[in-house]
Amino acid sequence: MTKPTDEFKTISKYFAPLSAAESGAFNLTDDAAVIEPPEGQSLVVTTDALVAGVHFLPNDPPADIAAKLLRVSLSDLAAMGAKPAHYSLSLAVSSDLTEDWLSAFSAGLALDQKEFGVTLIGGDTVSAAGPLTLSLTAMGYVEKGKALRRSEAQIGDDIWVSGTIGDGALGLLIANEKMNDLAADKREYLLMRYRRPLPQLTLGQKLIGHARGTIDISDGLIADLGHICETSNVGADIQITAIPLSEAAKEALEMDPKILDLVLGGGDDYELLFTADASFETMSKSVVSEVGVALTKIGTITKGTAIRLFYENGSEHRIDQTGFTHF
Amino acid sequence: MTKPTDEFKTISKYFAPLSAAESGAFNLTDDAAVIEPPEGQSLVVTTDALVAGVHFLPNDPPADIAAKLLRVSLSDLAAMGAKPAHYSLSLAVSSDLTEDWLSAFSAGLALDQKEFGVTLIGGDTVSAAGPLTLSLTAMGYVEKGKALRRSEAQIGDDIWVSGTIGDGALGLLIANEKMNDLAADKREYLLMRYRRPLPQLTLGQKLIGHARGTIDISDGLIADLGHICETSNVGADIQITAIPLSEAAKEALEMDPKILDLVLGGGDDYELLFTADASFETMSKSVVSEVGVALTKIGTITKGTAIRLFYENGSEHRIDQTGFTHF
Structure with a gap:
């Protein structure tokens, strides 16, 4: 049943160069990578899977798919206050995947590796008759006992968010060719926010010792606030008008007030949501x-x-x- | 595009219990796991993906699919001499996946966790319209500087294998309803070897300091020997009649001498292949x-x-x- 084509060539041509900065990845030629975790640090591990037609559009630029795949996991590391280091990658691809696609995809990974300081250390590439399916496990480090947690919110804490909320969900509408009346530059901005989310890694690391309940917003503001509340055994009051919106989201909201629920409930923001006591202000x-x-x-x-x-x-x-679930 | 069904319930019901032994997995309710690597140890990481219809048959028992998924990665850790510890798991499943399947699959993982001393620490479950696609990243530990490597074979080394060779490839034939003339108990044995390979973890750990070039046989004896030779810059002479065969494989070979090439070239043995100097004998x-x-x-x-x-x-x-590649 297995197809004897050129997995090894694909690995050596497109993926092995991405592992060059980590000698323990052995140029992806051994059975596993051998990594030296820094002393006094905890290892932080997160896995995310993305499927064409579910988490990205099949015709999205390959470099954007690569960016999204990596950044979604890096955002999880950000929410723990971790500094990213390594990742491994699984690709299940159909036989009609082109060299051009692989080339653009791996180039996208290379750019993001530089931007975020991470290195590929392993993975697997398999043939599958279904939609392109990608899985990435990201690893990072945080000082022992210092990781940020969802479950640390306390009654009376202020609730904070980074950046602006709702852009990712609105960007998905744009990608699906909705909201065509919005100005071109606003459409472009929202689409970019959907396709290339920016993990708040520096912020996450700065919040160590200051933030209590912390999460990244992937399922949507209200759903992810729900995760903090559930694991911390607390509730939350939110001031809607305080929620920070981009100019593009404000314009979209003026055109159609109903999209407020999408701003509150849509996912893909990848901002940090956290609680802190009054001294944080x-x-x-x-x-x-x-x-x-x-x-x-x-x-x-x-x-x-x-x-x-x-x-x-x-x-x-x-x-x-109250938020999307992916199943 | 995302389907708001019950990912969280699936995780809490079927997967969170598998993480119970690792407090840093936070019952799979946080953004990432936080693990404490043992001091003086290197972290060994490997990723494998399996696709229904390529690496296993869609109707294979779910517990066998779980076992194969986990064991294939554990076999990579065995080839490095590592002791397994944690794993994360991605499932891309179609919407018709049943609760019964998930229940049997997670029960299979639970059994193997006990047998091999590993704990689930995270993962992702996503919906995909294609064949069931699974990816697993296994993590283990080995004393710093002691990991076994493919690239350490030296001219004059003896070449050793564990167990018997070719059973996995013959088991795949049986699964595809070939070799029907073989006795039922032999068929059952070969099928079991294909579906539930046994990673040679204890052997791998014992070989530290003794074995030189080391690999697990997943692509086939000759292909994997090729990987040792390529990374070590050496060649190899093999005595065909010395290759250890199970009673079932011997009987199959008597019935059809042509399957010798399948024994030599077929994959899925998950035995260890290693070189050592004469003192190892x-x-x-x-x-x-x-x-x-x-x-x-x-x-x-x-x-x-x-x-x-x-x-x-x-x-x-x-x-x-000379061996299967998976792409």
């Missing part, structure tokens, strides 16, 4: 200037288990959609 | 009795790059098929 300014990303206080951790959303006038907003 | 007996697996000397590492196969009378055997 003062130091947030220096974090913002060091990291170069906006931080916005959007609510408060409460007793109980409910997540409530309020307008400025005190009226409550109810949404149907 | 004496100590091999104690290794055999400690580990409980046969070790057989099948040839010699030579100068040059050729792999040659000889009959007892000195005549050379040429095969067409």
